[in-house]
Amino acid sequence: MNLNRLSLSLLALLPALASPAFAGQAPGAASAPDIAISSKDRVYLSDQSSNTVSVVDPATEKLLGVIRLGDQTPGNLSPLYKGQLLVHGMGFSPDHKTLDVVSIGSNSVTFIDTASNKVKHTTYVGRSPHEAFFTPDGKEVWVTIRGEDYIQVLDGATYEPTKRIKVPNGPGMTIFSPDGKYGYVVSSFTPEMVVIDTKTHKIAATVKQGSPFSPDLAATPDGKQVWITLKDVGKTQVINARPPFETIATLDSGAITNHVNIARNAQGQFAYVTVGGLNAVKVYTTTDHPELVATIPTGEMPHGLWPSGDGTRMYVGLENGNALAAIDTATNKVLSTIPTGQSPQGMVYIPNAVPSGTGTDNLTPLGSAGDAVHLTLAPAGAAGIATTVVVNNQGLVDILQAGVTGVEPKKAYFLALSNNADGSGPLDPVAKFMGNPAGAAIVGAIGPLRKSVEGTSGNPKRYLVIAPVVDDKPGTPIQIQR
Structure with a gap:
């Protein structure tokens, strides 16, 4: 056997044997x-x-x-x-x-x-x-x-x-x-x-x-x-x-x-x-x-x-x-x-x-769990997104979750519904929350919410807003739905 050829073969093999x-x-x-x-x-x-x-x-x-x-x-x-x-x-x-x-x-x-x-x-x-x-x-x-x-x-x-x-x-x-x-x-x-x-x-x-x-x-x-x-x-x-x-x-x-x-x-x-x-x-x-x-x-x-x-x-x-x-x-x-x-x-x-x-085996389709409404909120006229919202279909009801940013730390707010796209008029509270030290919060709610935010026959469309708590009621919105 040619020893030089054997040596070259071993050298070529070493990288493959070694860990990356x-x-x-x-x-x-x-x-x-x-x-x-x-x-x-x-x-x-x-x-x-x-x-x-x-x-x-x-x-x-x-x-x-x-x-x-x-x-x-x-x-x-x-x-x-x-x-x-x-x-x-x-x-x-x-x-x-x-x-x-x-x-x-x-x-x-x-x-x-x-x-x-x-x-x-x-x-x-x-x-x-x-x-x-x-x-x-x-x-x-x-x-x-x-x-x-x-x-x-x-x-x-x-x-x-x-x-x-x-x-x-x-x-x-x-x-x-x-x-x-x-x-x-x-x-x-x-x-x-x-x-x-x-x-x-x-x-x-x-x-x-x-x-x-x-x-x-x-x-x-x-x-x-x-x-x-x-x-x-x-x-x-x-x-x-x-x-x-x-x-x-x-x-x-x-x-x-x-x-x-x-x-x-x-x-x-x-x-x-x-x-x-x-x-x-x-x-x-x-x-x-x-x-x-x-x-x-x-x-x-x-x-x-x-x-x-x-x-x-x-x-x-x-x-x-x-x-x-x-x-x-x-x-x-x-x-x-x-x-x-x-x-x-x-x-x-x-x-x-x-x-x-x-x-x-033993897997099932996603089904109605794949149905959701995705929304975003931000201050009026501002660029970018401050808050993302998902409303997940649960059948009889829905689960809403909002990832809120752009609020003041340790200040109370409402996530609320307005009849108007600009957030004006009376507001119906959906959930009350407090801004964390980074000015953010994870907010959840349960209810027939998709009908409200999508608008269906007999259910006029409504719009999510974030408003500060003033005398335990929603004040002027600081974020509105895009």
């Missing part, structure tokens, strides 16, 4: 291999208003159907109701075979087989759980019980409760370091994040949050940083993922800063932050001094997001758009928008979720 320089996507480690997008992968979104899980094939960019976990309103208000309510949080097992779905209103974690879309088990936990994630070794599931002050630990195989970990009041979410050593837990009620040793279940450190309300966080695959969102003040905080866990930076990301996640590609490692008030995703470097590199318009109120298995895409749920946006991470542009269920909140991307077959 930019391998490894969240929540995994940077050393993990990338997995190219295929129809074996799935994107899952938790649809809070329709109580469904939307299932998307990222390769064909199509909604395959939904997993129905509960009924729409008012059927889910019955004392005899047994379905899930306010489907919200998501996680998945390290072997990619199990999806977990948290429902806030029914205090549950539902475990679903990714290959068959069939519910395997439902565990009921404490008041208002928010998110649930498997430990990297798959042995435990940590459920943040946001309505109380602990993490409920479940057995990763039986899904039964095993112990509680006491944390500051209102834990919002847990994410683990890529090596599995630490669990990082933010709070939605207390300005403290805690770092927990996963072996001892003891708190190893406490980190001051920039505000009391953090709903989401992500750990970088290189194990160096933790990014947390501060929804009430419109900021994003970057923390050293290793002792002494000091804050590296606090970024002004914008009103209704929702979720954060990480993507690694040929250009490096980047943090993507959904900013609902801007209807955009902001992209930052994950260097020692993070810098903004892109602001990507996405559609109505981006919320949850997750990278593809190779980091070439970042998928973003549009809460008021009832859709999924796919971002090309090389160009930071939206490539497609895919319809989903109502009010998507959390979401995950699971590579190789369906190793064989079509993976469409």
Whole structure:
């Protein structure tokens, strides 16, 4: 055999055997291999208003159907109701075979087989759980019980409760370091994040949050940083993922800063932050001094997001758009928008979720949950959009949600209906709310609202406005419907 030829062959083979320089996507480690997008992968979104899980094939960019976990309103208000309510949080097992779905209103974690879309088990936990994630070794599931002050630990195989970990009041979410050593837990009620040793279940450190309300966080695959969102003040905080866990930076990301996640590609490692008030995703470097590199318009109120298995895409749920946006991470542009269920909140991307077959068993069509009215509000004569509104069809009634910006912090307002397009005349209040420290709010209401805002035979069209509270009545509107 020609030794020179053998040597050249081995040299040619080495790059193929070695891990790619930019391998490894969240929540995994940077050393993990990338997995190219295929129809074996799935994107899952938790649809809070329709109580469904939307299932998307990222390769064909199509909604395959939904997993129905509960009924729409008012059927889910019955004392005899047994379905899930306010489907919200998501996680998945390290072997990619199990999806977990948290429902806030029914205090549950539902475990679903990714290959068959069939519910395997439902565990009921404490008041208002928010998110649930498997430990990297798959042995435990940590459920943040946001309505109380602990993490409920479940057995990763039986899904039964095993112990509680006491944390500051209102834990919002847990994410683990890529090596599995630490669990990082933010709070939605207390300005403290805690770092927990996963072996001892003891708190190893406490980190001051920039505000009391953090709903989401992500750990970088290189194990160096933790990014947390501060929804009430419109900021994003970057923390050293290793002792002494000091804050590296606090970024002004914008009103209704929702979720954060990480993507690694040929250009490096980047943090993507959904900013609902801007209807955009902001992209930052994950260097020692993070810098903004892109602001990507996405559609109505981006919320949850997750990278593809190779980091070439970042998928973003549009809460008021009832859709999924796919971002090309090389160009930071939206490539497609895919319809989903109502009010998507959390979401995950699971590579190789369906190793064989079509993976469409036990899915149902979206049906009437795909019906919605989308509106925007802004000050009279102003450019741009201040508030996005979606009115979701629930059958007998509708669920309205408004992502409000451009109001004064700690000031009371009404979302109201006017008979006139310019907002003049008597106003009928729909919901009362308070501006948060960033001058924003998420406002909800239930009623036969589509008939009002669309206008039908016998129902003249009416127009949404935002007006300050004056003597417990609506004052002069500051935002009117476009």
